[in-house]
Amino acid sequence: MSSPAAAPPPLDNHRARDLGYRDAAHLQHEFEKAARIVRDDQDEMVREATSADKLRLYGYYKQATCGKNDVSRPKDESLREVAKWEAWHAARNLDQVEAMARYIEMFVRITGSSSSLDSPIRDSPVRSNDNLKFRNRQEIASHVAQLTSEIGEASSDDEPHDFPSATRAVSEESRPERRFLSDRLHLFFIWVDPSDPLSERMKEWPLPPRYAQNVRDWEMRYQVKANVYGGKDCLDAIARVSSDPLAQCPELMEVYLELSSKCNWIKMVDIARVAIIWLQGGMYLDTDMELGPRTFSDHELFDDQCWFVQDYEAILQNHFIRSPPRHAFIRHLLHVFVSNALEEKHVVQATGPCALTSAYKCFSSGHSNYEQLFDDLASGKDMFSREQVKDLTDRICERLLLKGYPDPSLPSSSSSSS
Structure with a gap:
């Protein structure tokens, strides 16, 4: 194994200011403070973060402190070391300033607050209830009742429901002209304020520049304008699914609001992406998912199958979903979330990869005993040890396996898998 690269050169003040810090010293101070909290295991949210997020933290830390990964890849049988090597390697194109x-x-994203730091992201601190759009549950209930009434008046059982346009999170100047077949693609992302996931707070909790660039990159790839949905958009989608007779999921709104009362915004976003897919179809991407070299074919974008990414252990991931509206598996997922989301389970088990995979095994086999299949898949520590290496921080879905799932309610000619 070769020696690590030499220490990076001194930090560039101009680069640090470009990223919103006062100077390089300010950036380094905040970086060291966050690293100390992580190293000393001082933050409960960091301790409970997914292993994939911890690996990303590790990769950024190594890139910031050691520079480009110049060590040999460990042998495959050492999964932990391979995962760490992959995480560092994935950050190889970042300079020291950007890595910091x-x-x-990532630290702020994991903890849900930047109160420990004095970083530029503190422009969006957790605020008191006086600043929230919904000040109490009565206001939420009133809004939901109004939505339900409007949906009942405008509902059509034959067409997918639309809901209010998403808040724009990237500048219109960067928009590509809409031209190719992907003009029909509903490409969307979700960005909510963890302190108030029911409200529209794009101004108070803006999309970070790197994520906005990811949105633009995906737009350019498919020559289509993307939607970035905020908290109120997600709430509206949940209300419409709850009122949709084809979804048969009237309890979804109650579950969603209960998760909100428990500040469980990650589960809420997991559910919202599936609800929006049910209503409008299209392609969902996590905002931190970087563009890879592969372009999805028109078959993958517009056929009648529901497409997910699965990892090397055949565990379904939810950072990419492509589906037509009202797909049978998407409805099945919504029902699974209703029965599963409020239980005291880790988000990975409740609404994330474990839930998706066990739901599909139940769906594809025709079994009705979802709980038994779920228990077989997510059996405590064994499942979490597998979870730790399931995607090696790789947010570029082209490196994973894209898998299509046919809707059994459709004619067999339209449900071929590739």
Whole structure:
């Protein structure tokens, strides 16, 4: 194994200011403060973060402190070391300043608050209830009742429901002209304020520049304008699914609001992406998912199958979903979330990869005993040890396996798998 690369050169003040810090010293101070909290295991949210997020933190830290990964890849049988090597390698194109900034950004994202730091992301601190759009549950209930009434008046059982346009999170100047077949693609992302996931707070909790660039990159790839949905958009989608007779999921709104009362915004976003897919179809991407070299074919974008990414252990991931509207498996997922989301389970088990995979095994086999299949898949520590290496921080879905799932309610000619 070769020696690590030499220490990076001194930090560039101009680069640090470009990223919103006062100077390089300010950036380094915040980076070291976040790293110390992580190293000393001082933050409960960091301790409970997914292993994939911890690996990303590790990769950014190594890139920031050691520079480009110049060590040999460990042998495959050492999964933990391979995962760490992959995480560092994935950050190889970042300079030291950006690696530090991304580390801080990831720290804030994991903890849900930047109160420990003095970073630029503190422009969006957790605020008191006086500043929330919905000040109490009565206001939420009133809004939901109004939505339900409007949906009942405008509902059509034959067409997918639309809901209010998403808040724009990237500048219109960067928009590509809409031209190719992908003009029909509903490409969307979700960005909510963890302190108030029911409200529209794009101004108070803006999309970070790196994520906005990811949105633009995907737009350019498919020559289509993307939607970035905020908290109120997601709430509206949940209300419409709850009122949709074809979804047969009237309890979804109650579950969603209960998750909100428990500040369980990650589960809420997991559910919202599936609800929006049910209503409008299209392609969902996590905002931190970087563009890879592969372009999805028109078959993959517009056929009648529901497409997910699965990892090397055949565990379904939810950072990419492509589906037509009202797909049978998407409805099945919504029902699974209703029965599963409020239980005291880790988000990975409740609404994330474990839930998706066990739901599909139940769906594809025709079994009705979802709980038994779920228990077989997510059996405590064994499942979490597998979870730790399931995607090796790789947010570029082209490196994973894209898998299509046919809707059994459709004619067999339209449900071929590739």
